[in-house]
Amino acid sequence: MPRNKKSLHVLSDEAMALVARRFGVLAEPMRLRLLHSMCDGEKSVGELVKLTGGTQTNVSRHLQTLAHAHLLARRKEGLQVFYTISDPSIFRLCELVCGSLEKSLGRQVQTLAR
Amino acid sequence: MPRNKKSLHVLSDEAMALVARRFGVLAEPMRLRLLHSMCDGEKSVGELVKLTGGTQTNVSRHLQTLAHAHLLARRKEGLQVFYTISDPSIFRLCELVCGSLEKSLGRQVQTLAR
DNA sequence: GTCTTATATGCGTATATGCTCATATAGGCA
DNA sequence: TGCCTATATGAGCATATACGCATATAAGAC
Numbered sequence: 001m002p003r004n005k006k007s008l009h010v011l012s013d014e015a016m017a018l019v020a021r022r023f024g025v026l027a028e029p030m031r032l033r034l035l036h037s038m039c040d041g042e043k044s045v046g047e048l049v050k051l052t053g054g055t056q057t058n059v060s061r062h063l064q065t066l067a068h069a070h071l072l073a074r075r076k077e078g079l080q081v082f083y084t085i086s087d088p089s090i091f092r093l094c095e096l097v098c099g100s101l102e103k104s105l106g107r108q109v110q111t112l113a114r
Numbered sequence: 115m116p117r118n119k120k121s122l123h124v125l126s127d128e129a130m131a132l133v134a135r136r137f138g139v140l141a142e143p144m145r146l147r148l149l150h151s152m153c154d155g156e157k158s159v160g161e162l163v164k165l166t167g168g169t170q171t172n173v174s175r176h177l178q179t180l181a182h183a184h185l186l187a188r189r190k191e192g193l194q195v196f197y198t199i200s201d202p203s204i205f206r207l208c209e210l211v212c213g214s215l216e217k218s219l220g221r222q223v224q225t226l227a228r
Numbered sequence: 229g230t231c232t233t234a235t236a237t238g239c240g241t242a243t244a245t246g247c248t249c250a251t252a253t254a255g256g257c258a
Numbered sequence: 259t260g261c262c263t264a265t266a267t268g269a270g271c272a273t274a275t276a277c278g279c280a281t282a283t284a285a286g287a288c
Contacts (some may be wrong), residue, residue, distance in 0.1 A: 057277080170265075190265095
């Protein structure tokens with residue numbers, strides 16, 4: 001029976017979809033800016049709005065997306081909601097991408113990794 | 115003059131856009147399958163069509179996308195075109211994502227990393 | 229209870245992206 | 259030349275996603 005091959009293939013497809021979705025979450029400049037703004041610790045939504053210059057609606061939406069992907073943790077305190085990066089593997093991802101981009105761009109953008 | 119701050123901010127925005135675009139290239143299951151199919155060396159478009167089960171048109175389009183992002187190298191030989199992974203940092207990216215997903219999914223998908 | 233502040237959400241719109249069909253290009257062979 | 263094969267591309271459609279406006283929810287102060 002070629003069932004092993006088949007089911008492996010199917011599983012692999014599901015895996016691909018999951019990985020793709022994860023990359024998709026990181027494929028938005030605003031979400032990257034939000035993550036970047038949280039590098040030094042948790043921030044409230046209001047702080048993130050000021051730091052990123054986005055609208056409250058948009059920042060809130062993107063924070064939801066990041067939280068649902070388990071990249072952020074949510075903590076409510078009174079009127080405010082604080083978000084923290086809960087998956088540190090993001091940093092490595094961004095470092096890798098920045099390094100790769102620096103190489104392929106021939107150092108056109110030297111400040112990429114900052 | 116707050117120009118330093120300003121221009122740093124602008125540069126950072128461009129950087130974010132570049133990084134986001136890179137992640138976006140990796141945010142499609144078919145493109146991930148194509149990359150996966152090329153792990154063991156270069157492949158022709160025809161081979162990739164068979165390996166991934168996609169249509170010729172679609173496979174060709176995704177290969178273009180990957181090549182334009184400098185993730186693939188293109189080599190023409192007679193009627194055939196061969197593509198190779200030209201940026202090995204992709205492997206680390208996928209490993210990191212797979213590892214992170216395995217953790218957050220509580221090992222629901224054990225074969226993710228295969 | 230009212231009022232204010234902080235955050236989230238429903239809805240409509242604009243843009244982007246993936247997919248397919250048909251066709252174009254490019255190279256090899258007779 | 260004409261024909262066949264391998265790959266790329268233009269056009270159209272369907273879906274997804276980001277954004278803003280207005281409004282809802284939640285919590286504190288009064």
